[in-house]
Amino acid sequence: MRRLLNEWVHLVRPAAVLIAAMGVFLIVRAAVIPKDFGKYGHYRPAALDLVRSRPIGYAGQDTCVMCHDDQAKLRASGKHAHVACEACHGPLAKHADDPGANIPKLPEVADLCRRCHEKDAAKPKGFPQVVTAEHNSGVACDSCHQPHNPHL
Amino acid sequence: MDISRRDLFTIGGKLLMLASVGATLEQITGAEAAPDAYKMADHWWGMIIDVDKCIGCGNCVRACSKENGVPAGYFRTWVERYQVEEGKENPRVDSPNGAIDGFPADTNPNLKSFFVPKLCNQCADSPCVQVCPVGATFISPDGVVMVDEKYCLGCRYCVQACPYGCRYLHPETQTVDKCTLCYHRITKGLTTACCENCPTGARQLVDFKDPKDPVHEFLRQNKVQVLKPQMATKAKVYYKDLDGSVR
Amino acid sequence: MMIPGVDGFMYPNEVELQWSLLIVLYPYITGLVAGAFILASLERVFKVEAVKPTYRLALLTALAFLLVAPLPLQLHLGHPERSMEMYLTPHSSSAMAMFGFVYLWYLTVVLLLEVWLEFRADIVRLSRTTKGLTRMIYRALTLGSQNISPAARIIDDKVGYAVTVIGIPSAFLLHGYVGFIFGSIKANPWWSTPLMPIVFLFSAMVSGIAAVMLLYIVAMKLKKRPIDMRCVDTIAKYLFYTFVIDFTLEMLDLIHRTYEADESFRSLDFMVHTRLMVSQIILQIFLGTLVPLTLLAVNQLWRFSAAARRAMYTTACSLTLVGIFAMRWNVVIGGQLFSKSFLGYTSYKMDLVTREGLLAAIGLMLLPFVIFVVLIKFLPPWPERETT
Numbered sequence: 001m002r003r004l005l006n007e008w009v010h011l012v013r014p015a016a017v018l019i020a021a022m023g024v025f026l027i028v029r030a031a032v033i034p035k036d037f038g039k040y041g042h043y044r045p046a047a048l049d050l051v052r053s054r055p056i057g058y059a060g061q062d063t064c065v066m067c068h069d070d071q072a073k074l075r076a077s078g079k080h081a082h083v084a085c086e087a088c089h090g091p092l093a094k095h096a097d098d099p100g101a102n103i104p105k106l107p108e109v110a111d112l113c114r115r116c117h118e119k120d121a122a123k124p125k126g127f128p129q130v131v132t133a134e135h136n137s138g139v140a141c142d143s144c145h146q147p148h149n150p151h152l
Numbered sequence: 153m154d155i156s157r158r159d160l161f162t163i164g165g166k167l168l169m170l171a172s173v174g175a176t177l178e179q180i181t182g183a184e185a186a187p188d189a190y191k192m193a194d195h196w197w198g199m200i201i202d203v204d205k206c207i208g209c210g211n212c213v214r215a216c217s218k219e220n221g222v223p224a225g226y227f228r229t230w231v232e233r234y235q236v237e238e239g240k241e242n243p244r245v246d247s248p249n250g251a252i253d254g255f256p257a258d259t260n261p262n263l264k265s266f267f268v269p270k271l272c273n274q275c276a277d278s279p280c281v282q283v284c285p286v287g288a289t290f291i292s293p294d295g296v297v298m299v300d301e302k303y304c305l306g307c308r309y310c311v312q313a314c315p316y317g318c319r320y321l322h323p324e325t326q327t328v329d330k331c332t333l334c335y336h337r338i339t340k341g342l343t344t345a346c347c348e349n350c351p352t353g354a355r356q357l358v359d360f361k362d363p364k365d366p367v368h369e370f371l372r373q374n375k376v377q378v379l380k381p382q383m384a385t386k387a388k389v390y391y392k393d394l395d396g397s398v399r
Numbered sequence: 400m401m402i403p404g405v406d407g408f409m410y411p412n413e414v415e416l417q418w419s420l421l422i423v424l425y426p427y428i429t430g431l432v433a434g435a436f437i438l439a440s441l442e443r444v445f446k447v448e449a450v451k452p453t454y455r456l457a458l459l460t461a462l463a464f465l466l467v468a469p470l471p472l473q474l475h476l477g478h479p480e481r482s483m484e485m486y487l488t489p490h491s492s493s494a495m496a497m498f499g500f501v502y503l504w505y506l507t508v509v510l511l512l513e514v515w516l517e518f519r520a521d522i523v524r525l526s527r528t529t530k531g532l533t534r535m536i537y538r539a540l541t542l543g544s545q546n547i548s549p550a551a552r553i554i555d556d557k558v559g560y561a562v563t564v565i566g567i568p569s570a571f572l573l574h575g576y577v578g579f580i581f582g583s584i585k586a587n588p589w590w591s592t593p594l595m596p597i598v599f600l601f602s603a604m605v606s607g608i609a610a611v612m613l614l615y616i617v618a619m620k621l622k623k624r625p626i627d628m629r630c631v632d633t634i635a636k637y638l639f640y641t642f643v644i645d646f647t648l649e650m651l652d653l654i655h656r657t658y659e660a661d662e663s664f665r666s667l668d669f670m671v672h673t674r675l676m677v678s679q680i681i682l683q684i685f686l687g688t689l690v691p692l693t694l695l696a697v698n699q700l701w702r703f704s705a706a707a708r709r710a711m712y713t714t715a716c717s718l719t720l721v722g723i724f725a726m727r728w729n730v731v732i733g734g735q736l737f738s739k740s741f742l743g744y745t746s747y748k749m750d751l752v753t754r755e756g757l758l759a760a761i762g763l764m765l766l767p768f769v770i771f772v773v774l775i776k777f778l779p780p781w782p783e784r785e786t787t
Contacts, residue, residue, distance in 0.1 A: 127207055399741065
């Protein structure tokens with residue numbers, strides 16, 4: 001019996017190496033797995049906070065009208081009432097936080113108006129659109145149209 | 153003091169046991185997040201898009217790009233222009249630079265044409281979440297599919313698995329990036345950057361769990377469809393009046 | 400607006416390929432591992448005694464390639480330093496998460512164990528007869544046991560047999576799961592088919608058997624030893640059978656697609672005839688399958704001279720290895736060349752010197768041979784003719 005066991009003993013060595021390695025792995029794993037991984041699903045809950053921590057770029061119309069009362073009144077009765085201020089003026093959350101420090105640049109009128117209002121067959125039929133080359137022959141759009149209340 | 157080798161092993165072994173027990177306990181109890189006005193369980197986010205209102209101005213693409221720091225040449229959202237010719241098997245489709253500067257005004261007036269804004273469909277049964285090997289992409293309890301930038305390996309399996317082409321590898325972070333439905337905005341009561349800047353209201357953020365949300369009336373009154381319904385991904389972006397030629 | 404390399408319409412994020420040449424290389428390498436191991440098991444488990452001269456060679460080939468297998472994946476990852484996450488938080492719904500565990504299982508419990516059991520007598524003998532650093536390496540490899548009595552060797556043989564038996568389904572798993580990674584993507588109609596794991600597996604066996612046969616012939620030529628023709632004739636026979644099954648499966652996929660002609664068919668058909676003309680029609684089907692199959696088939700029907708057979712086998716094996724590589728290329732790259740809108744195609748811009756470029760790929764393909772040479776220095780695959 002003892003002699004038979006002797007012949008098997010060498011197999012213990014690779015087994016021992018394997019078990020030791022698995023042991024090390026389990027210990028390392030317990031220490032390194034992110035905390036409360038799996039709380040809401042198979043992911044780190046901290047990821048939700050990471051995405052939420054992104055700073056806001058666009059403040060939204062409701063923020064703009066807090067100071068720019070007069071523009072708000074002008075726009076409210078016009079066709080551009082539902083167009084966001086920042087759709088033309090760009091992201092202005094920084095300006096809203098510190099108006100003096102971040103003075104926005106006024107947008108280039110021609111490109112801005114054309115992007116929406118240049119006539120094109122794919123645009124919905126009822127949408128106001130013109131062939132600008134024929135419509136204003138080089139004159140700037142805001143010479144006739146007030147952008148905040150554009151209807152003539 | 154003479155410390156024998158046996159003593160070292162005993163002390164070392166006890167310390168190791170203590171460390172493992174401590175690590176395990178910490179993992180079980182976890183740290184509690186700070187209390188917050190926004191409750192994930194009260195929301196289930198999606199979007200509704202009215203194709204007939206889209207004018208292809210590209211405001212949404214620009215706004216998203218600025219709000220989320222999307223790298224040039226990659227798109228979290230984009231607009232496609234379709235020109236459908238009767239009798240032809242395939243429509244003519246284009247999306248110049250994702251329509252970030254709108255479209256050139258050269259649509260053929262003799263064809264049926266329209267614009268289709270596209271974004272991540274925030275699928276409730278998402279194939280991209282299914283294939284992530286480590287749990288770096290997931291759907292939040294309030295229905296938004298996101299990527300954990302600090303955990304993603306950049307293997308791009310999810311990019312391959314998305315039927316809609318809405319994911320890409322961010323060239324700087326070397327992790328996968330995609331539309332987050334402006335999670336950082338909607339959890340603070342704002343709407344998404346794309347919806348905020350859409351001049352015609354073609355895109356609207358919706359919350360299926362809010363009984364007062366217009367989505368319920370919208371779904372009841374209109375003929376709606378999701379993109380690639382045969383993929384059965386439980387997409388949560390519904391299109392009104394989507395033409396059959398849309399891919 | 401024309402995007403260079405793009406024809407028609409692609410979703411904007413689809414233009415750039417995500418999985419590069421390195422991801423073509425990975426299934427090729429694990430395929431060689433699985434195939435070489437199956438050839439080894441032919442002798443060990445199925446008692447095909449004729450192929451015994453290649454038994455040790457096949458094991459070492461499998462080991463050399465297996466050690467290189469994770470490298471293309473690491474080079475591809477955006478964050479290779481995070482790859483431990485696959486072991487820490489594997490996502491049970493992801494086929495890719497299986498990789499780490501299947502790989503480790505196969506490397507340790509199957510391959511390393513079997514190599515150790517097979518070579519143990521030589522290792523112990525050499526640990527007594529060599530000197531210096533070499534002696535230290537051999538002593539480490541013995542894992543501390545010097546027992547090579549006949550009884551112990553019988554036990555080694557029995558355990559080795561069991562390990563090989565477990566190794567066969569393990570080899571299937573090691574390579575089959577790669578096929579499943581592609582086959583389970585419903586978003587991609589070029590990949591999505593239940594046949595994919597089976598096709599991958601059989602083409603893996605073909606490539607592995609061809610690789611070992613070629614290595615054997617080359618090694619014998621380099622060592623100026625006679626080639627055991629009975630051995631290579633038997634391997635050629637099994638290669639032929641496996642190849643016939645592989646070809647049948649691929650034709651089945653093609654015929655099924657053409658017959659059903661679903662929404663993706665016209666787009667994929669166009670892609671095969673244009674962008675994949677060289678890699679699929681010429682390299683994979685004609686040169687990589689039909690020519691080798693013919694060369695192998697004629698040897699089953701008629702008897703040629705030994706020299707002629709050697710030439711035909713060498714040609715067939717070389718072409719086969721190119722053809723199976725082309726198959727991996729056509730699956731991985733081909734699956735990303737067409738738009739999921741079925742309206743357009745893009746091109747693969749292969750880099751030269753970046754970490755996913757051509758030079759990296761060439762280096763990774765040469766590395767297993769370097770490892771192989773080192774392995775056969777320490778673990779002799781053939782009995783020494785000269786006495787030391």
